[in-house]
Amino acid sequence: MAITMSMAAADRVKSFLEARGHGVGVRLAVKTTGCSGMAYVLEFVNEIETDDSVFENQGVKVIVDAKSLLYLDGTELDYGREGLNEGFKFNNPNVKDTCGCGESFSI
């Protein structure tokens, strides 16, 4: 089981963490909601919990809880730009369908 991160994403996470001043890494998770069943969660992490798995990419810790890992295994976190908008993208091989806006998905 593994979660990876692109160069661009790692750079951004690093600089956001620095600007924030504290935190050990970034949490990737899924929660049940949204129009297609599940939605991604992307949060700063202050403390690693006991059932968390930690993946280190380019010096940045990606933290995923056991439940979410089932849905996220093999995901690459990327950072990109679409027109004027920019932000993080989940390239998740488990996803079969996303809703129109792409904010939620189902597997």
Place this chain on the structure above:
Amino acid sequence: MALLQITEPGQSTTPHQHRLSVGIDLGTTHSLVATIRSGIADILPDSDGQCLLPSVVRYSKEAGIEVGDLAKAKAAVDPLNTIASVKRLMGRGLADVSHTANHLPYQFVDADVGMPRINTELGQVSPVEVSAEILKVLRDRAQEALGGELSGVVITVPAYFDDAQRQATRDAARLAGLSVLRLLNEPTAAAVAYGLEKGDEGIHVIYDLGGGTFDVSILQLNKGVFEVLATAGDSALGGDDMDQVIAEWLIEQAGLANKLEHKLLRTLIEQARSAKELLTLRSEVEIKIEYEQISWRGVLTREVFEGLVMALVQRTLLPCRRALKDASITLDEIKAVVMVGGATRVPLVRNTVGTFFECQPLVDLDPDKVVALGAARQADQLVGNNNSAAGLLLLDVTPLSLGIATMGGLVEKIIPRNTPIPVAKAQEFTTFKDGQTAMQLHAVQGERELVDDCRSLAQFVLHGIPAMVAGAAKIKVSFQVDADGLLSVSAEELSSGVQSRVQVKPSYGLTDDEITAMLRDSMAHAADDVASRLLKEQQMDAERLLESVQAALAMDGERLLEAREKELILQAMHNLSDNMTGDDHLHIKKLIATLNEVSTTFAARRMDSSMQAALKGHRVDEIDL
């Protein structure tokens, strides 16, 4: 797929429920819009990567309404229809602006309401409408960049703006379809950008040297409230004046005094500006002038440059001294000095300010952007995206004292300036003549002692006071300022209970009818846009749905569907795809719903089957989603 931002732990939002907010620095020479992404304040640039939008609007028959660089480029050739520095006219009556208006090329029309209007090729426009055009461009930029409707905005205004000027700014935002969470004082926004509200309580100085104006504000942080202790400035002093003296030096050095024409002068000022900017990092800069037969080459050292602009920089210290005196504070009380405005990049300015206040000024944030960044932070907190303990809400304060005119044209202050709002205060007055049965009440705003020197807000009369000897009647006058900064005044005679009240509308703002009319106008034009947008949205939805059902059928159609079910789905798909190019969005919506309905069972079966696949090899207690 949608682009995500990192949130604070436990604060991630449900899809489609992000609260988008921005901070807007609506400036005299240029405007900016900023937002918070993954916890960091960031300016939103336009599609060319430009952060600054020149605050210039042109109204012309040939090109309609142009805003920003396009309008600015035409300012020289079409001065009558190109409106710059409109901020100076906001919330002002024609009488107020007449001394400025003489220098402005616009044709003013004296309207009944007292608000000046400007004649353009596209008809009369008010300063509020001009500002709204600037805000609309920033709104569109923000909505494109953030991918959704804005929940609310924070707009910054100078600390010295009075009620009328603030109301005019709110009106402009309303006209641009923005919901204003709060108007924030520019110096306060700069302090917030540096996070000073989280630091020690105490005195902070904001030194703001822009292109054409200089402002200095003394703020006191006290229990999470920034109070403006004093402001001072010079409305005709800024970085442009530095360019002017360098250009004059160039004219002298290159012997161009008798060759001056508009175009050459413009070129020289451009060169002066770029020399000034280069000298921020370099110790000398080479300047070449090639103009018709003239060819000149020389070197401007930082030393010479500093000699040229020294007098200008020294001139900023005078208002600084005045502000310190007004606030009655001493230098050792100052906790921090924040630099705002592009001209504060000049090393001489930084050094002079540092020496004067005996304090190293804060220069880490881009001085052009710092106000917008602070506004974005405040907006983010106000829409509720950042509820962490670190997120302290700033309170609004009354910018100027509110009071009532008394006998002899004097002002009795009822709510002093810098009082956090909402607030209500009352004071008792009495009659001054025997048998007096009515009393004229005149609410004013300002710091001066005489009514004539303050701004008149509203007048009303309290009738029905029982006839008594002078001084016997007790009349309670209450001032109430709500969270939006709107004032209502009421008066009550205590023995008889007669009452009278008035809701203050700023004298130079727009009436509600005017605003409604303007909004109706803009809606009339918007109706077509909305219709085509609704259609577009339904067409996109239809396309998306067709694609995903198609893909699902190809993958699992044979496995999970009976022939009859599949036929139903295919039929709904045909129906939708045949009709989606039409222009009736409601019809398309209905067909989308139909397709959704007939494919629900299919989707449920696919979900079951993929869940079973995902569950294989895992214990049940691992998956209690």
